[in-house]
Amino acid sequence: MARRDITGAIDFDHLARMTANDDAIIAEVLDLFCEQVQMWGRLLDPRGDAAAWRDGAHTLKGSALGLGAHDLGAICGEAEAAWQADAGVKAALKDKLDFAVDLALADIAAWRHERLLQSLK
Numbered sequence: 001m002a003r004r005d006i007t008g009a010i011d012f013d014h015l016a017r018m019t020a021n022d023d024a025i026i027a028e029v030l031d032l033f034c035e036q037v038q039m040w041g042r043l044l045d046p047r048g049d050a051a052a053w054r055d056g057a058h059t060l061k062g063s064a065l066g067l068g069a070h071d072l073g074a075i076c077g078e079a080e081a082a083w084q085a086d087a088g089v090k091a092a093l094k095d096k097l098d099f100a101v102d103l104a105l106a107d108i109a110a111w112r113h114e115r116l117l118q119s120l121k
Helices: 012-018 023-041 050-067 070-081 087-119
Strands: none
Touching: 012 023, 012 050, 023 050, 023 087, 050 070, 050 087, 070 087
16 A cells, blocks of 8 residues: 555645655655644634634645645635634534544654655665
């Protein structure tokens, strides 16, 4: 099974094109995305500050689209547009967003695992 077939959350062909298929650059982009998720994801509190929600969703959208996580980018776009919505709407979007992030992180873990296995040859 190829790395992109784990969940399909990340378009690894897109990522390869954007990085000239350089594994070191791909690893760096994936690491940066994981950092973005940790840092900006904290702002996505359905009951928190609306502007922080918007900024977090916007930043994650850009990061997701940059690595080819198109579905996640679209969900972040929905969350960004709903920055002034009530907490119930945001909570539903947060659940949807968290699931999409988990899928992307699973693909990243699979890519890292595949790369590790290749290094053992």
